[in-house]
Amino acid sequence: MIGFVWSFLLSAPVMSQNYVAERINVEGFEVIRLADTARRTEVRVAAWMGNNAYSMKINGVEAFWSPYSTLAEWKAKPAQIGNPFLAPWANRIDQDAFYANGKKYLLNAGLGNFRKDANQKPIHGLVVYAPWEVTSVKAGADGAEVTSRLEFWRRPDWMSQFPFAHTYEMTYRLRDGVLEVSTSIENLSTEPMPVSLGYHTYYLVADAPRDEWKVRLPARDHLVLSRELIPTGESKPVTLAQPLSLGGTQLDDVFGGLTRGAGGRAVFSVEGKRQKITVEYGPRYTVGVAYAPPGRNFICFEPMTGPTNAFNLAHQGIYKELQTVPAGGRWSESFWVRPSGY
Helix, strand or coil, X not given: CCCCCCEEECCCCEEECCEEEEEEEECCEEEEEEEEHHHCEEEEEECCCCCEEEEEEECCEECECCCCCCHHHHHHCCCCCCXXXXXXXXXXXXXXXXXXXXXXXXXXXXXXXXXECCCCCEECECCCCCCCEEEEEEEECCEEEEEEEEEHHHCHHHHHHCCCCEEEEEEEEEECCXXXXXXXXXXXXXXXXXXXXXXXXXXXXXXCCHHHCEEEXXXXXXXXXXXXXXXXXXXXXXXXXXXXXXXXXXXXXXXXEECCCHHHCEEEEEECCCCEEEEEECCCCCEEEEEECCCCCCEEEEEECXXXXXXXXXXXXCCCCCEEECCCCEEEEEEEEEEECC
């Protein structure tokens, strides 16, 4: 786990009742620290590394997974940990091209700004490790929060791959021991912008071995995938046990038809003996990916705005619910991380 060798304040903390929001220096890197002192919960955000909330601790116990011992190690050899943001496409595209508004746009692998999976499919977009600008750090009676922006349109190499001028804004808000991750898109283009974004958050519960974890997946539809992990357009009913024990089980699955409760939220969860992490998706996160490889001490619940390969499945007429942001318009949604039993 990422440790904190030393840290000191970069600026005076903003404090209000039980909440603290502050810029601190950790190992020479600026980090935003959000704290709920009444519930002994702390979140740390690295804006310089994809605006990633790489740590969430409750009573000193980590709920986000990382294999690194220092921030310097993570910076030197970046990999996905904590709460990576995936955009302008999440998960895989089935070719080095995508369709939007009836037009085909080619990806230029020669620019070297996106990676491919083991099957040579473009994966997880362009901005996983991009630096963001912190625009607000504040605390009040209703929580502690940090807001950051990423102006996608300023980067010619990104615009070459995805030529829709837009800006992302993300707010991490800690309140009552619950972390809300709010994301918005401002479309500055003259055409509708297709939306395919998500988060690949890595969770762990520390009071039980991985094979004893119990998982709940609130979905009716299990999307059928090809050998290359691309949806075929078919689905089958979810037949997994609820809860599902991870003993002898591995997951790299895409789920639709999410079942929802109060406020239209779909509730995923993982629990050990007492510790439990609940992840609640807002209504515009219509798809959930669950990833729990064997022998690894984490599970990923991935809120997604659509299935893998959403742009091209929509063009083929297979996927009918592709979200878009109108020209000059905004899109926004949240998900919530709710730990308990720590």
